[in-house]
Structure formats: C-alpha cells, structure tokens
Amino acid sequence: MLRVTSLVRDSQGKPLYYVAQFHDITERRAIDQIKNEFISIVSHELRTPLTAIRGSLGLLATGIYDSKPEKARRMLEIALTDSERLVRLVNDILDLERLDSGQVALEKTVCDAAQLMQQAVETLQPIADQAAITLRVIPVSAQVWAAPDAIIQTLTNLLSNAIKFSPANSTITLKAQPQLDGILFQVQDQGRGIPADKLQAIFGRFQQVDVSDSRHKGGTGLGLAICQSIIQQHNGRIWAESTLGEGSTFYFTLSNAAHDC
Numbered sequence: 001m002l003r004v005t006s007l008v009r010d011s012q013g014k015p016l017y018y019v020a021q022f023h024d025i026t027e028r029r030a031i032d033q034i035k036n037e038f039i040s041i042v043s044h045e046l047r048t049p050l051t052a053i054r055g056s057l058g059l060l061a062t063g064i065y066d067s068k069p070e071k072a073r074r075m076l077e078i079a080l081t082d083s084e085r086l087v088r089l090v091n092d093i094l095d096l097e098r099l100d101s102g103q104v105a106l107e108k109t110v111c112d113a114a115q116l117m118q119q120a121v122e123t124l125q126p127i128a129d130q131a132a133i134t135l136r137v138i139p140v141s142a143q144v145w146a147a148p149d150a151i152i153q154t155l156t157n158l159l160s161n162a163i164k165f166s167p168a169n170s171t172i173t174l175k176a177q178p179q180l181d182g183i184l185f186q187v188q189d190q191g192r193g194i195p196a197d198k199l200q201a202i203f204g205r206f207q208q209v210d211v212s213d214s215r216h217k218g219g220t221g222l223g224l225a226i227c228q229s230i231i232q233q234h235n236g237r238i239w240a241e242s243t244l245g246e247g248s249t250f251y252f253t254l255s256n257a258a259h260d261c
C-alpha cells in the first residue's frame with residue numbers, strides 16, 4: 001500500500017487539513033518486477049554475442065590478418081555469426097513486445113488453411129533440403145479466421161524448430177484437421193524429443209531444453225513464446241507432446257471462419 005499525503009492551505013497560506021491517498025501498488029510492483037527480470041535477461045542475452053564480436057574485432061585490430069590470415073578469417077566469421085544472432089534476438093524481442101503490449105492488433109480475415117501451410121513450407125523447403133529432411137504436407141480443405149502473416153510466422157517457427165532438432169533423412173509432417181469448433185494444426189517431427197518436465201516451460205521467454213541450444217542451433221529461446229502470444233491472440237491453444245529420442249508434435253488450434261465471423 002502506498003500513502004500519498006498532501007497539506008491543503010487556505011488563500012493566506014494557513015494550513016487547513018491533510019489529504020491522504022492510499023493506492024494498492026501490489027499489482028504495479030509485480031509488473032515492475034516482471035519488467036526488470038525481462039530487462040536483465042535481455043541484457044544478458046545481448047551481452048554474450050556483443051562480447052564475442054568485440055573480442056574478435058579486438059584481435060583483428062592488432063593486425064593479425066597479415067601474420068595469421070587463417071585465424072583472422074575465423075575471427076571475422078565469429079563476428080559475422082554473432083552479429084546475425086544479435087539481429088535475430090533484437091527482432092524477436094521487438095516482435096514479442098509488440099505482440100504482448102497490444103501495440104499492433106492482429107488483422108484477422110478469412111484464410112485458406114492449406115495456403116497458409118503451403119507458404120510456410122515453401123519458405124523452409126531450402127533449409128530442409130540442405131538438412132536432408134523431408135517436409136510432408138497433408139492437404140486440408142478448411143477456412144480459418146486468422147491474421148495470415150502471424151499464422152505463417154507460427155508455422156515457420158514450429159517447422160524451423162522441427163528441422164533444427166531432427167536428424168538427416170527424417171520426415172516432418174504438417175497437417176491440419178477440422179474439429180467441431182475449429183482447426184487443429186500439427187507439426188510432427190522424428191527428432192531428439194523434449195523431456196516431459198520441459199514441455200510447458202519451453203513456451204516461456206528464453207527457455208531452452210539445453211543451454212547450448214542457442215549457440216549450437218542458433219536459436220534465441222523466444223520463438224515459442226512468440227507462437228504462444230500469436231495463438232493466444234486468436235483465442236486458440238498451443239501445446240507440445242513428445243517422446244524422448246522418438247520425436248515431438250506441436251499442436252495449435254484456430255477458430256474456423258464461420259465460428260468467429
């Protein structure tokens with residue numbers, strides 16, 4: 001509880017009475033605390049690639065490109081990889097903040113589910129080909145009430161995770177099934193799987209199953225938090241099921257066009 005006291009005077013400046021105001025600041029404190037935690041995690045996440053970039057450039061500045069060209073090339077690669085990571089981090093943080101603060105209302109419209117799926121698959125096909133992974137799409141005939149770009153972003157995030165955590169020669173299946181009151185989308189992989197106690201936590205900000213995932217797999221730990229925020233703004237649900245060593249399936253629901261129009 002916060003008490004604000006002020007003294008009220010008459011026109012000659014003589015004290016008349018005090019006014020005391022009481023504000024319940026418990027909720028404000030909780031919001032401030034969440035914000036402070038977020039800022040501290042973000043600063044930490046940004047500092048790691050920045051430190052690597054500064055270190056590599058510092059070494060290059062000593063003039064090693066003449067005496068040790070191979071090492072100089074390696075330092076440039078580190079600086080480039082880490083600056084790309086910084087850009088990804090900043091973009092993801094901005095996306096999440098824009099979504100969660102409600103700054104941009106998602107413009108929903110009637111969309112063809114098959115087209116959304118096709119667009120996401122087309123974006124990721126080259127990366128899947130490079131990893132020797134087959135992307136399989138099971139066609140569906142359904143209309144959904146959704147913000148198309150946001151749903152394509154959700155599908156792209158889920159598919160790119162599936163590719164990152166799957167071995168070569170495996171298959172990723174994307175399908176959508178009409179339900180009573182909506183559509184259920186599924187992204188199923190044959191990858192390394194997710195431990196049961198992490199299945200919910202991974203939807204939190206900066207949560208990764210393995211601390212080395214961000215460095216080895218290039219992720220930011222924000223992709224699923226962005227997906228969750230998008231699906232919540234569609235009044236849908238998103239969750240994952242998995243068997244370690246066998247694979248994972250990510251699910252989300254959307255209302256069908258007729259339902260929400």
Ligand code: ADP
Pocket residue numbers: 157161162165189191192193194202207208209210213214218219220221222223224225248
């Ligand atoms: P990232 O950018 O690290 O991929 P995400 O929020 O998208 O961030 O995912 C969080 C973490 O969840 C990943 O780092 C990984 O540990 C785990 N994860 C997500 N998708 C999969 C998947 N299909 N298979 C195995 N682990 C996954």
